[in-house]
Amino acid sequence: MSVIARQGFKYSLIGYFGFILGTFSAIFIFPYDMEFYGKLRYIMPTAEMLLPIVVFGLSFSNVKFFHQTQKDGKNQNILSLSLGGILINFLIFSLLFFFFFQLFPQFKGLELWKMKALILPLILIMALSAVFNKYLSNFKRIVVPNIFENIFPKIANIGAFCLFFFLGVSEKGSYGFFLGMFVLSFLGYLFYANKLEKLKPDFNTKYVKKDNLWKEILNYSFYGFLGNIGNYIAFRVDNFMIGEFLNFEENGVYSIILSILSFILIPQMGLFNISAPIINKTIAEGEFEELDRFHKKTSLTLFFLGAVLFSCILVGFPYLSNLIKNGDQLRQAEPVVWILGFAMIFDLATGFNGHIISLSKHYRFNIVIMLFLAITTIILNYLFLTRTELGIIGIAMATAISLTLFNMIKIYFNYIKFKVFPLTIEMMYILIICTLAITVAIILPETKSNFINFIYKPTFVLIVIFSANHFMKIFPIEDYLNKKFFKSIFKF
Structure with a gap:
């Protein structure tokens, strides 16, 4: 080696x-x-x-x-x-x-x-x-x-x-x-x-x-x-502004929710290591049709895996909050999970938009839009903190809006420059399936045990999503469940 x-x-x-x-x-x-x-x-x-x-x-x-x-x-x-x-x-x-x-x-x-x-x-x-x-x-x-x-x-x-x-x-x-x-x-x-x-x-x-x-x-x-x-x-800036405008307790709650939501981003950890050389090669050779095909494929992969994990978090969060110390404070901030989670899912759906720009001759544009994201986030956070009583829910809304605008700009830029577009109809099908699975799981009867609820409701969501995907053939899971894929996750 x-x-x-x-x-x-x-x-x-x-x-x-x-x-x-x-x-x-x-x-x-x-x-x-x-x-x-x-x-x-x-x-x-x-x-x-x-x-x-x-x-x-x-x-x-x-x-x-x-x-x-x-x-x-x-x-x-x-x-x-x-x-x-x-x-x-x-x-x-x-x-x-x-x-x-x-x-x-x-x-x-x-x-x-x-x-x-x-x-x-x-x-x-x-x-x-x-x-x-x-x-x-x-x-x-x-x-x-x-x-x-x-x-x-x-x-x-x-x-x-x-x-x-x-x-x-x-x-x-x-x-x-x-x-x-x-x-x-x-x-x-x-x-x-x-x-x-x-x-x-x-x-x-x-x-x-x-x-x-x-x-x-x-x-x-x-x-x-x-x-x-x-x-x-x-x-x-979120943690800074919460500490300054609200209090440290709210900052702690917000940070814990972010840590839980970070599960959604697990698929990104290994996939970029696999994708970067391919993106770099296709851009260098001007193979933009191949880049578009690969962009759609990786975006669908990130979106599907992220949506599955987010669906499990949504139905399991109320029971997790009941299992941990001071979980009632987390439960009160549950809207933050939904708001930030959907923003993260859209971020995953856009795939490696930023990396395509970074690896091209237009890499300086990344600096411009990153500064745009920073300024927009600060302004929106300030407005929500000073003009509303929403607290960390307002912070979550400000972050979600600025992150979504940030991704939409990158989508537009890449489409104009490279004719690549990450979103596909399959993502809509996945979103519908996940929504149905979450809805049914929420209305399912609860047991007296929070731990059992925490296990069985996310499990039900997984069964529904993977069963629907098996019959509808939306996402080729079998292509990823092999030794080569898991070895590539650890490849630099």
Whole structure:
């Protein structure tokens, strides 16, 4: 087995393990104290939202220019200068941060200001780690960095929560553990990078001044910054705004529901690894009819599997909420499950729209629409929070609207540029079958046991959907139930 194959297989295993760990803890551990979990889910997304400002795309430049600089023996020079740039950016960012709150003291009531002693150091540590994460990918070593990037934050959340709730450690002490895990992760990056190649700090600027290489690096970094900040804001701003406008308890409830709904996205985890080379090849060769056929096929696969999982979640959610601690708070927020779930299902139905754009010559358009998504999400969230009394249901509606608009723009763009369209009549049939299965399952009599209800109603939904699909031949399940498919799920 090649290095890439081994790394890809292990990378996928770690990804699935991290997903299971995060979801399990969100359902069975964090509900014990929604408020403290809400605080943890405020800190991390807020830091991630501000992170691109400090990184400024320098992490991406350590991949883009690696082979060129390695030939000249200056790859560590670029690494050192990038880390130095991070420190300078962080210093400027911190000064502007404090200047803003001194200039506008009325904003000192924000949780962002109150938690600055934790959020600012976290931003710095994550920014430095981001550079090493991308740098290490040049050595075809992605497994260990993936542990630092995905497993350590989950351990930080779980450990801090358990220390606070189960062991009685103070909030400050628990936050100390939380931040300490990120410090440990950064030290791990340093140690592993040094193990692969002896680190030799080099801050000389002579090389980057030659042929104005620094301009190329900054230009590329800027595009990386634009795309990254749009992405982070679009998918992290919910937790930030709930924490600021509502309360941490609501933030905890919203985060747990998101974790449950993340089951819908499981099919995406392996399928893009299979699809990316095919998409890239068909675009490069101009085979747009083949791209359209493949796009429809992958979109139908994602939609079918996602719809099945979502149907099970919908009928099982009321009973799951009765089985876990403080589940009544989740039950009250059940509309969030329906609203966000349908938005996610439509997202799956559009397939790899964004990846088609990214892998084409129009990749810069992704930056534009990602910024559009970020701005739209912020505006809609603000309007729903300040003009309505809907709370996290309003947040869910704002996110669903902006995500749906985002996907519709990508559908239109790809149809104009490549004549590809992801939606098919089979999706309508699947939607009808799932709707009937959910409706019948809801009106079926309940037993006195929540656990039995939690098992038998989703099982009934599965039987109805797969039986109908068997007779109507809508989705070729048999094509996917083979060893080749499951092996490809773990292929990088």
